[in-house]
Amino acid sequence: MPDIIDPAISDYLLAHCTPADDVLRELAAETRAAFPDAAGMQITQDEGELLTLLTRLTGARVAVEVGVFTGYSAICIARGLTEGGSLLACDVSEEWTGVAREYWKRAGVADRIDLRIAPAIETLRALSADPVVDFAFIDADKTGYLGYYEELVPRLRPGGLIVLDNVLQQGRVVAGGAQSDSVVAIRQVNDRVVADERVESVMLPVRDGVTLIRRR
Numbered sequence: 001m002p003d004i005i006d007p008a009i010s011d012y013l014l015a016h017c018t019p020a021d022d023v024l025r026e027l028a029a030e031t032r033a034a035f036p037d038a039a040g041m042q043i044t045q046d047e048g049e050l051l052t053l054l055t056r057l058t059g060a061r062v063a064v065e066v067g068v069f070t071g072y073s074a075i076c077i078a079r080g081l082t083e084g085g086s087l088l089a090c091d092v093s094e095e096w097t098g099v100a101r102e103y104w105k106r107a108g109v110a111d112r113i114d115l116r117i118a119p120a121i122e123t124l125r126a127l128s129a130d131p132v133v134d135f136a137f138i139d140a141d142k143t144g145y146l147g148y149y150e151e152l153v154p155r156l157r158p159g160g161l162i163v164l165d166n167v168l169q170q171g172r173v174v175a176g177g178a179q180s181d182s183v184v185a186i187r188q189v190n191d192r193v194v195a196d197e198r199v200e201s202v203m204l205p206v207r208d209g210v211t212l213i214r215r216r
């Protein structure tokens with residue numbers, strides 16, 4: 001598949017956003033060294049900065065993340081929370097989130113993050129049905145996205161934001177593209193979001209595609 005963004009433009013974008021600090025840079029390096037085959041799952045510096053800005057701009061106090069890996073995006077979200085805010089972080093891997101826990105301490109955000117190791121759909125279904133969530137980031141198994149979305153929208157306060165990652169699947173979502181389970185699932189959630197009258201949304205060509213979804 002072709003790159004969605006020209007590599008030279010991509011480098012330029014990275015060079016013109018707030019630089020990652022030492023903790024994030026070291027986390028990215030350690031993730032590449034420890035898990036070379038999985039490291040591509042980690043969000044990039046510019047997407048991390050986008051998450052911090054969006055969390056800050058929504059004045060988020062209660063946040064949820066689905067898909068932690070080694071904790072990069074969780075640090076970015078936790079840093080954008082208002083004073084006293086918290087992030088419920090969902091993942092199934094003790095190994096990957098072991099690295100996350102270490103870096104959350106180093107980043108000074110460990111006390112703001114509540115990590116739940118369980119299938120995320122179970123964690124979300126067990127949450128109170130009240131609309132108290134200000135911000136959510138979904139970046140886990142693609143076939144689970146629709147379920148995560150449907151659990152989160154009713155729990156989102158009016159004005160709250162859901163961010164979906166990898167909504168372009170390297171361009172494969174367009175008609176005639178591949179039909180893997182992940183691509184089919186992402187097409188389904190993309191179609192659901194745009195038809196859902198509870199929300200307004202915009203899909204952005206940031207990295208592998210990011211959709212911003214605001215509860216009306």
Ligand SMILES: C[S@@+](CC[C@H](N)C(=O)[O-])C[C@H]1O[C@@H](n2cnc3c(N)ncnc32)[C@H](O)[C@@H]1O
Nearest residue numbers: 041042043067068069073091092119120140141
């Ligand atoms: C793309 S990675 C997340 C990357 C992360 N946001 C970051 O910034 O590095 C996807 C994560 O989803 C987790 N995951 C996969 N299936 C899951 C499920 N059913 N419930 C919760 N987490 C799941 C994986 O263990 C993996 O850590």
